[in-house]
Amino acid sequence: MFRLLVLAIPILLAFLFWLFIFGEGTYLGSTVVTFLYDRAASAYDRVKRLDSLSDRWHVALPLERALSKVAHPLILDVATGTGRLPLDIASGAGFAGHIIGLDLSTNMLREAQEKTRALSDAISLIRANALALPVADATCDAVTCLEGLELFPRPEEALQEMARVLRSGGVLLVSNRVDREAILLPGRAYRRDQIEGVLEGLSFSSVKVKRWQRHYDLVWAKLSGGPGE
Ligand SMILES: C[S@@+](CC[C@H](N)C(=O)[O-])C[C@H]1O[C@@H](n2cnc3c(N)ncnc32)[C@H](O)[C@@H]1O
Numbered sequence: 172m173f174r175l176l177v178l179a180i181p182i183l184l185a186f187l188f189w190l191f192i193f194g195e196g197t198y199l200g201s202t203v204v205t206f207l208y209d210r211a212a213s214a215y216d217r218v219k220r221l222d223s224l225s226d227r228w229h230v231a232l233p234l235e236r237a238l239s240k241v242a243h244p245l246i247l248d249v250a251t252g253t254g255r256l257p258l259d260i261a262s263g264a265g266f267a268g269h270i271i272g273l274d275l276s277t278n279m280l281r282e283a284q285e286k287t288r289a290l291s292d293a294i295s296l297i298r299a300n301a302l303a304l305p306v307a308d309a310t311c312d313a314v315t316c317l318e319g320l321e322l323f324p325r326p327e328e329a330l331q332e333m334a335r336v337l338r339s340g341g342v343l344l345v346s347n348r349v350d351r352e353a354i355l356l357p358g359r360a361y362r363r364d365q366i367e368g369v370l371e372g373l374s375f376s377s378v379k380v381k382r383w384q385r386h387y388d389l390v391w392a393k394l395s396g397g398p399g400e
Pocket residue numbers: 201204205208249250251252253254255273274275276279299300301302316317318319322323324
């Protein structure tokens with residue numbers, strides 16, 4: 172009995188670590204994920220140590236370029252967290268569009284609101300689920316989702332929702348978890364050779380996968396049907 176316990180306790184602890192810390196509750200559903208992010212919100216930016224220079228270079232500038240022909244772009248940032256992307260885009264010189272930051276965690280949104288207060292004309296924050304976007308069909312010029320896809324119960328359903336709200340030719344930017352540990356997130360992270368097919372199956376074209384950080388690729392695509400297609 173004692174031997175069994177000695178064996179079972181580390182296995183149980185490893186399982187709980189995987190379920191709650193590594194997997195951030197994703198296999199227990201959005202309520203648990205949101206609960207964990209609500210608890211972590213005030214420490215998120217400190218722990219994450221976001222590099223705004225790198226974000227500007229890899230995310231904001233290419234997105235600005237991709238939208239350069241749209242005078243007043245509407246951007247939807249799914250799983251916006253503490254407002255990382257809205258802040259970066261809206262504080263760029265000459266941004267004349269609007270960004271909706273969407274998240275399920277009230278406390279993450281509260282942090283985002285604090286940080287983006289001075290840019291409230293350009294940024295709206297809403298509490299909603301990535302799997303049921305409260306946005307009309309074909310209205311967004313771009314949809315972004317950084318470090319969120321692997322937390323959704325059904326990532327493909329979220330991608331489908333993103334396609335629904337994008338206009339033809341609209342820009343999709345999502346991160347995809349690709350580190351060695353991604354194998355421990357079955358059904359949540361896509362293999363590098365898989366993501367293009369998944370997006371093409373959802374009517375995206377011009378899919379480009381770019382290495383970003385150790386953990387994530389950035390995946391760019393356009394919703395088919397824009398000018399010239
Ligand atoms: C790792 S954070 C990323 C935040 C931000 N995009 C960034 O890069 O800093 C993941 C965010 O996804 C949100 N989230 C998780 N599941 C969600 C869902 N089903 N719908 C909307 N947001 C969700 C969490 O509340 C959390 O704020």
